[in-house]
Amino acid sequence: MTILEKLDNEIKTALKAREEARLATVRLIKSQVKNKEIELIHPLSEAEFLAVLSTMVKQRRESIDQFSKAGRTDLVVKEEIELKVIESFLPQQLTDAEVDAFIAQAVAESKAAGPKDMGPVMKLLKDKTAGRVDGRVLSDKVKAKLAVI
Structure with missing residues (x-):
């Protein structure tokens, strides 16, 4: 269909x-x-x-x-x-724990060393989380994660 x-x-x-x-x-x-x-x-x-x-x-x-x-x-x-x-037409939204797990995985895959590596991390995440998490929320969480590295 x-x-x-x-x-x-x-x-x-x-x-x-x-x-x-x-x-x-x-x-x-x-x-x-x-x-x-x-x-x-x-x-x-x-x-x-x-x-x-x-x-x-x-x-x-x-x-x-x-x-x-x-x-x-x-x-x-x-x-x-x-x-x-x-x-209601979108797939089930990811929980905070699932988003954090995806972020940790993407940071490891892209070998991000700090905030300057946000682009590659976001690119990986956009493909994996398409439609299941708000981009603004994802971006904020990635910034916070990369600021700590």
Whole structure:
């Protein structure tokens, strides 16, 4: 079953259940996927699909921060609902212990000697943790780990 077929099935399910917020969000996801397919001129791979979803999650989190600062609780609630729906398509997020284990392994593999070696470590980690951990959290943890070395 392709990604678009899965999204179509989710749209049908949301229509039957009359879940307006879920329906709108799944349609938005489908739209973003179609746009990315047009841009790349080929159907999305699983990794590319996860990248689209990760971008959407990041946008929602930034919007929630901005709306919270502006005191727009109505829009915060809407964005949080969309965020939950989008995250339901992502794989299970890694725990802090799992992230720390991946970081230790990547530091050992890349033979990192300090903060200047953050690039190679992050490259290894991005491949291993794609879609399962927020990039900002990962970056902060790697900085902290490399600062101690």
